[in-house]
Amino acid sequence: xxxxxxxxxxxxxxxxxxxxxxDEQTKRMIRRAILKGIAIPGYQVPFASREMPxxxxxxxxxxxxxxxxLGRNDCLKMIDQGSDDTTNAVSLRGFFEKTAGVxxxxxxxxxxxxxxxxxxxxxxxxxxxxxxxxxxxxEPLRFLEPRETETRKMHALExxxxxxxxxYEDIARNGHIATTYAYPVKVNDRYVMxxxxxxxxxxxxxxxxxxxxxxxxGREKRIYAIPPHTKVRSLDFEDYxxxxxxxxxxxxxxxxxxxxxxxxxLDDEGGRMFVCSDSDYCEERRAxxxxxxxxxxxxxxxxxxxxxx
Amino acid sequence: MYVAVKGGEKAIRNAHKLTAKRRRGDTSVPAxxxxxxxxxxSHSVARVMGEGSLYDETLAALAxxxxxxxxxxxxxxxxxxxxTLPRFGYSTPVDTGAMRIERRISATYKDLPGGQVLGPTFDxxxxxxDFALAAxxxxxxxxxxxxxxxxxxxxxxxxxxxxxxxxxxxxxxxEDTPVGDLTREPLSFPADRDLRLQNLARGDEGFLLALxxxxxxxxxxxxxxxxxxxxxxxxxxxxxxxxGFAVTxxxxxxxxxxxxxxxxxxxxxxxxxxxxxxxxxxxxxRKAMSMAMVDRSxxxxxxxxxxxxPAQDIEFVLSHSDNIQATGFVExxxxxxxxxxxxxxxxxxxxxxxxxxxxxQQEEGEAAPEAxx
Amino acid sequence: xxxxxxxxxLGAKAPLAAxxxxxxxxAQACFRAVMNAMARPGSRQPVGAPDLTxxxxxxxxxAALALTLLDYDTPLWLDKPLMASGAVKAFxxxxxxxxxxxxxxxxxxxxxxxxxxxxxxxGFNQGSxxxxxxxATVILLGQDFQAAQTVTLSGPGIENSxxxxxxPLPPVFWEQAVANSRQFPRGIDLIFAGxxxxxxxxxxxxxxxxxx
Numbered sequence: 001x002x003x004x005x006x007x008x009x010x011x012x013x014x015x016x017x018x019x020x021x022x023d024e025q026t027k028r029m030i031r032r033a034i035l036k037g038i039a040i041p042g043y044q045v046p047f048a049s050r051e052m053p054x055x056x057x058x059x060x061x062x063x064x065x066x067x068x069x070l071g072r073n074d075c076l077k078m079i080d081q082g083s084d085d086t087t088n089a090v091s092l093r094g095f096f097e098k099t100a101g102v103x104x105x106x107x108x109x110x111x112x113x114x115x116x117x118x119x120x121x122x123x124x125x126x127x128x129x130x131x132x133x134x135x136x137x138x139e140p141l142r143f144l145e146p147r148e149t150e151t152r153k154m155h156a157l158e159x160x161x162x163x164x165x166x167x168y169e170d171i172a173r174n175g176h177i178a179t180t181y182a183y184p185v186k187v188n189d190r191y192v193m194x195x196x197x198x199x200x201x202x203x204x205x206x207x208x209x210x211x212x213x214x215x216x217x218g219r220e221k222r223i224y225a226i227p228p229h230t231k232v233r234s235l236d237f238e239d240y241x242x243x244x245x246x247x248x249x250x251x252x253x254x255x256x257x258x259x260x261x262x263x264x265x266l267d268d269e270g271g272r273m274f275v276c277s278d279s280d281y282c283e284e285r286r287a288x289x290x291x292x293x294x295x296x297x298x299x300x301x302x303x304x305x306x307x308x309x
Numbered sequence: 310m311y312v313a314v315k316g317g318e319k320a321i322r323n324a325h326k327l328t329a330k331r332r333r334g335d336t337s338v339p340a341x342x343x344x345x346x347x348x349x350x351s352h353s354v355a356r357v358m359g360e361g362s363l364y365d366e367t368l369a370a371l372a373x374x375x376x377x378x379x380x381x382x383x384x385x386x387x388x389x390x391x392x393t394l395p396r397f398g399y400s401t402p403v404d405t406g407a408m409r410i411e412r413r414i415s416a417t418y419k420d421l422p423g424g425q426v427l428g429p430t431f432d433x434x435x436x437x438x439d440f441a442l443a444a445x446x447x448x449x450x451x452x453x454x455x456x457x458x459x460x461x462x463x464x465x466x467x468x469x470x471x472x473x474x475x476x477x478x479x480x481x482x483x484e485d486t487p488v489g490d491l492t493r494e495p496l497s498f499p500a501d502r503d504l505r506l507q508n509l510a511r512g513d514e515g516f517l518l519a520l521x522x523x524x525x526x527x528x529x530x531x532x533x534x535x536x537x538x539x540x541x542x543x544x545x546x547x548x549x550x551x552x553g554f555a556v557t558x559x560x561x562x563x564x565x566x567x568x569x570x571x572x573x574x575x576x577x578x579x580x581x582x583x584x585x586x587x588x589x590x591x592x593x594x595r596k597a598m599s600m601a602m603v604d605r606s607x608x609x610x611x612x613x614x615x616x617x618x619p620a621q622d623i624e625f626v627l628s629h630s631d632n633i634q635a636t637g638f639v640e641x642x643x644x645x646x647x648x649x650x651x652x653x654x655x656x657x658x659x660x661x662x663x664x665x666x667x668x669x670q671q672e673e674g675e676a677a678p679e680a681x682x
Numbered sequence: 683x684x685x686x687x688x689x690x691x692l693g694a695k696a697p698l699a700a701x702x703x704x705x706x707x708x709a710q711a712c713f714r715a716v717m718n719a720m721a722r723p724g725s726r727q728p729v730g731a732p733d734l735t736x737x738x739x740x741x742x743x744x745a746a747l748a749l750t751l752l753d754y755d756t757p758l759w760l761d762k763p764l765m766a767s768g769a770v771k772a773f774x775x776x777x778x779x780x781x782x783x784x785x786x787x788x789x790x791x792x793x794x795x796x797x798x799x800x801x802x803x804x805g806f807n808q809g810s811x812x813x814x815x816x817x818a819t820v821i822l823l824g825q826d827f828q829a830a831q832t833v834t835l836s837g838p839g840i841e842n843s844x845x846x847x848x849x850p851l852p853p854v855f856w857e858q859a860v861a862n863s864r865q866f867p868r869g870i871d872l873i874f875a876g877x878x879x880x881x882x883x884x885x886x887x888x889x890x891x892x893x894x
Binding site for chain 2: 175
């Protein structure tokens, strides 16, 4: 059948990806957007986001940014919810292993590019590293004003009154700001920016970070950036200063304090433990001999091991 | 637990194997061939080509087979494939006036040059399950009387109306005006009609249907008449710079719908009929009609109308019409979100504690005066 | 297609200089240098372009930047000496496909081979308040980073501050550059191309001229 032969041909062609999947023209277009994003910290640069072989909303923005910057000698770390082993992180890491053949790692320190969804690693990043965020809704004002035409004007006029009103209403109603993730920041004293749905616990890490931060929103077709050492302030009020989440207990497995913890339900009788959301950080600490209060618990064995039982 | 252990990779591999197995179903039943899908599920194929934005029946059939008949998933496969194809240029505008017609109807004239050609349609059929088909019988395969395409010239109904001055002229843009392409430049607002039509042509049939329906029920009424719906084959031509003339690349089947809308006129424009336009791959009349109606609704500003309804709201319509985007974002909620959820858990616990604290204080406050009495 | 015709018509005179030997990875390496330069204003980033032998006055480093950043979607402006060279135009058209425009304000990218005589920075597209990203990127060729005049830079990408020197530049240049950064978020972005490395000055950088 000629048709079948033709399809087999075209499928075969599909196997022969360009390095990192994207064609060179697309990479150039994304690269130009990245450069403008870096030159205008916190401003969302529109770009002609491509359809990717994974669904919109599943990291297509981050994947396009990573594909555009990635080189043969890079070492890539892919995390989702702080962990290298979450399903989508595994899937996206596999995508780059297959299409770019680059070295991948779970170790934060070893990576030159880290693509992340919803977390920033606990270990401070260096100037040699690049952090790529997957962003679902890049517009920090979107839930206050759904229209792009309006929010674009607000950014142009630096008119962020709406955001302050929202935060103030939070305080009036709850006594404190009720935003726990995707907590808005002001970059370089100019643009209000959405740091993607990372918990606000991670906001201080964004401020004056040594690594370059690139944010990619595929479905919404926006790229933005924060250059190294850039001043990034979480929005707040003088009498209600910004504060991050506090955990009462250290990590149950490695005993780390001052890290973001996930709550793990152990049984149906209220049993739960808190463990590092950054799985690489936790493993490294345990390898160094740090033990948390629940490390010996049989339940911990199930959570903390890499291989399924 | 589907995260937190290195089993992720293995779990994904197994899930995909299982999907492949489920897709195939009972192996004692013969597998579908692409020819069967392309021939016998042609409406599905047309929808997948349109929303997948790539005209190729065989690839669409493959996508449908691979997607187990999930048409949005199939359109997504087409889009992801399309984006890897090199682009040689843009075709010259397709001349639907020169269409080799298989079906052509007008609801506005009883008879007209070229006549009404009912052609293949579900219209006027009685929706009774045909149990003969269930018996894998070919059923009533009588040769239709005019199965061949009609050669007679068929002027567009809107052109007939235009001759009388009753129809707004078809807005003709300057030859040099570049036609927008939302796959090359991100959509920005306000969006012109070229980009709006491109967006609608790729848009979700169900979404456009619902919007069109809402205008009929009074949410931005536009008084539409189906001026003409035509379905058939048109040639696609490409202007080759090297040759200096256009060459035919092939032909495609399309459905075109021209809605004719009553228009009372405004301070700016005399009363006249106005247009809504729909053009889609294959025979997808429901989509072509819906597209034409929504196109007309979105022209409110140009015609000096008021914006009162969702179907008129260009930014709203264009931002939510793409089912590949929509399904991706809706379904991404299946991804783990436990980091954000943890943040919310913490907040809700804290706010509840505060709420109960306040209530307790209040109750004590209320109880105290009673005690004093 | 026009690019092909150009090479053919040129073919009689001189063979067209080659582009990147490895288009994918050479462009990636060059881009990373540009990205690092833009992310760390004033820092020098090596650009390897040993294979490139573009027609003068285009330099190998500038050619590498052009091949990395330009294509059909980027209108390009050339200063007089570059514009005067048919070989330069043929090289750029063939390898990038970028349309060459005659007005600075129409360009997404500009190549300036003779910075001493350059047109005012304000003559390039500054972007709009709503779309500041639509502004031009101006690439200055033949830069020597040992030049006498220095400025102090601070802002995004710079820890505290850094001292930067480059030349040749017109005497009014730093004044124009200061004015450029004052209109942030509008403004152009600059790339300085040396003989083996580059530096960049995005609009976000605050510039303090050092007293000579």
